[in-house]
Amino acid sequence: MSEGWKTVGETLVDILEANDVEVVFGIPGVHTVELYRGLAASPIRHVTPRHEQGAGFMADGYARVSGKPGVCLVITGPGLTNTITAMAQAYQDSVPMLVISGVNSRTSLGHGRGRLHELPDQRGMMATLALMSHTLLDAGDLPQVMDSAFAIMGSARPGPVHIEIPIDVMSERIAPPALRATIAARPSADRETTTLVAAMCRAANRPVILAGGGAVSAQAGLVTLAESIDAPVVTTVNARGLLAGHPLSVPASPSLKSVRDLIADADLVLAFGTQMGQTDYDMYADGGFPELPNLVRVDIDATQLARGPVAAVPVLSSVSNAVTDLVAELGAETMKGEGIARAARARDRAFSELADKIRCEVGILEQIRDTLPGCIIVGDSTQAVYAGNLYYEAGRPRGWFNAATGYGALGYAPPAAIGAAIAEPSSPVVCLTGDGGFQFSLAEIGSAKDAGANVIYLVWNNDGYQEIESYMVDNGIEPEGVKPSAPDFVKIAEAYGLPAERLSDVRHLPEALRKAVRHKGPSLIEIHERNTAGATA
Known part of the structure; x- marks a missing residue:
């Protein structure tokens, strides 16, 4: 065996370290012990829940606060199925989560021989709710597969990613890869689209911004934009606190009539990083959310732009890039109007509705x-x-x-x-x-x-x-x-x-x-x- 080669489990720990993973959540079992080889000597912290669903939810909470992927190590079969509920929550709320599970040996897959923790098609099951689900059949593919996982979580709409490693692959030794953090590539709008949206902002007298969870990382730029165009900012549940205490903040649900009135009265609606789903925009399922003929919608996911309200101008971009480009295009212009008064009225009326x-x-x-x-x-x-x-x-x-x-x-x-x-x-x-x-x-x-x-x-x-x-x-x-x-x-x-x-x-x-x-x-x-x-x- 070549000098310096490490097992798949040891190399996995090295790759996690290189991608700035500081903690993993999981419950070890005989189907994952080889993935733990080298973990004790690593600076990565291991946290043990009482149930694998707890591991997934811990990873979710960690990711939402840190902005980095939450990582789980779980056994094949029941360990992974216990984690599914947490993965589904992460999928719906666009939370980056990396779930690494075991699976039975390669020669047993698909044969139904009654192996411990066996499922008919574990990867196929996970593919229905993960952005990516991959079975590592060749140990040498580990670096490339892990790079793909981090690229997917960092470059597009976040969500859960699943990698399963057969127990006979975990202990195989591979040549040490070149360790580096995966570089995320986040989309930006073209100059023509940014110029068009800036012109719409300049022409608007009553703009409103809708900010979802995807806008949280763009706080500073979003505040600058809101002040520049004098726009009240309605924050969804996952964006609350984005403009904490700011006079343009409207921390109320767009399911409330007064907030819908504010939005319906706008001559320009800019929606940043929001799914515009029922649990935020139509909580009571009354179908009363207004039509938005003047909607500019910014999202990192092209598929999401095709769902929900049809945008007059769909913008495929990360919120950070879109806001940065739009603020630069607008320059030092400040459009003064009734934004603060409109926001205050919406806040007061929303509270009085409760x-x-x-x-x-x-x-x-x-x-x-x-x-x-x-x-x-x-x-x-x-x-x-x-x-x-x-x-x-x-x-x-x-x-x-x-x-x-x-x-x-x-x-x-x-x-x-x-x-x-x-x-x-x-x-x-x-x-x-x-x-x-x-x-x-x-x-x-x-x-x-x-x-x-x-x-x-x-x-x-x-x-x-x-x-x-x-x-x-x-x-x-x-x-x-x-x-x-x-x-x-x-x-x-x-x-x-x-x-x-x-x-x-x-x-x-x-x-x-x-x-x-x-x-x-x-x-x-x-x-x-x-x-x-x-x-x-």
């Missing part, structure tokens, strides 16, 4: 934000999160995200918050989860303890699936199956060694949060909708 209960919940979110400056709130599908998705101004970009959009997976927030805390350990991370959703991934508080993750688990306890129960009642359906019993969350947390308390009054929340932040590592606070004073209007 029911008293929702306004109360938004007030609690604002209390968290103001008590913990720079905090990140990671939400599950629970009523307070739905309220924030309707109206809430996060204190910073990447400071508000949840699973109540897109795929809508319950149990997302407890592990995703761990990933967020690992990505940014200096920032307070609050996991806002309901009593029902928390039980989907309750054991991950043990993972938070092991990882020393600074996560405050804020449990919004309303004795079951209250959102679904209310929907049933509103539609004349006798509620059934919406009252799963919950454990004593305080005792559960204490059993894991976490400090925990149940609030008697929401007024005590700021001090409870400050106390939790002073504690290094995870902690838990419970608000009970009926038993905590001030939890409802």
Whole structure:
């Protein structure tokens, strides 16, 4: 054997290091142990969840906060299928996630011989929800395959990528590749298109900007553009905090009538990095989002530009490149109008649309934000999160995200918050989860303890699936199956060694949060909708 050659597992670790991977999430098993060879000597940190779905959600939260791909190592069969839900959430929300799994030996693939963890066609199954799914049949192809994976995640619309490595390939030795980070190539609009859009901006009297999750990395340029053309900026759930506190910010859902009125009145709508999907733009499925004859839509994905509202001018570009080019084309021009006043009216009217209960919940979110400056709130599908998705101004970009959009997976927030805390350990991370959703991934508080993750688990306890129960009642359906019993969350947390308390009054929340932040590592606070004073209007 040639000197200096390494196993596929060892080389994989080297390639991950070269691409600035700092942490991987996974549960080792006999089908992946060879991928762990060399990991202990690497600076890459390994975080062990209690379930592979947790690994995927941790990778998702890490990616959203760090801006880098989240990486998972999982076994073949059940380990990979357990990760599918997290991959689907990442696909819907355009989150870069690299899932590396084992698979049985090459000679067994497709034969159905009853091998441990065998699936009929694992790669074929994963290809339905991954941007790329590849089986590494030749060990020497590893560098090229990994380069393709990072290029796909970095150059186009992000999402999950899957690579499976047969167990007999993992231990093979290959020549050391030239190690380098994969260079992403992000598209830009042609000069003619940029000039056209700039002319449309100059001619507009009432422009509006719609900013989605794809615009988060372009914060500075987007603020400059909005100020230059005097445009209110409506932020979707994944873009909240993009213009935190700015007078042009409209941190309210385009599913609300007042926000739709603002958009419908615009003589130019610029949509940046937003899927324009139902969970943001038509939450109540009433079909009332206005027609946009004056829509300029910027997206990194050509296929996405062909979906949803038809744009008068579709622009294939990353948001960063498009905004940079457009600001340069406009130069130092500043168009003064009624943008700030229009934004203020939209904010006020949007808030007044909300029911008293929702306004109360938004007030609690604002209390968290103001008590913990720079905090990140990671939400599950629970009523307070739905309220924030309707109206809430996060204190910073990447400071508000949840699973109540897109795929809508319950149990997302407890592990995703761990990933967020690992990505940014200096920032307070609050996991806002309901009593029902928390039980989907309750054991991950043990993972938070092991990882020393600074996560405050804020449990919004309303004795079951209250959102679904209310929907049933509103539609004349006798509620059934919406009252799963919950454990004593305080005792559960204490059993894991976490400090925990149940609030008697929401007024005590700021001090409870400050106390939790002073504690290094995870902690838990419970608000009970009926038993905590001030939890409802």
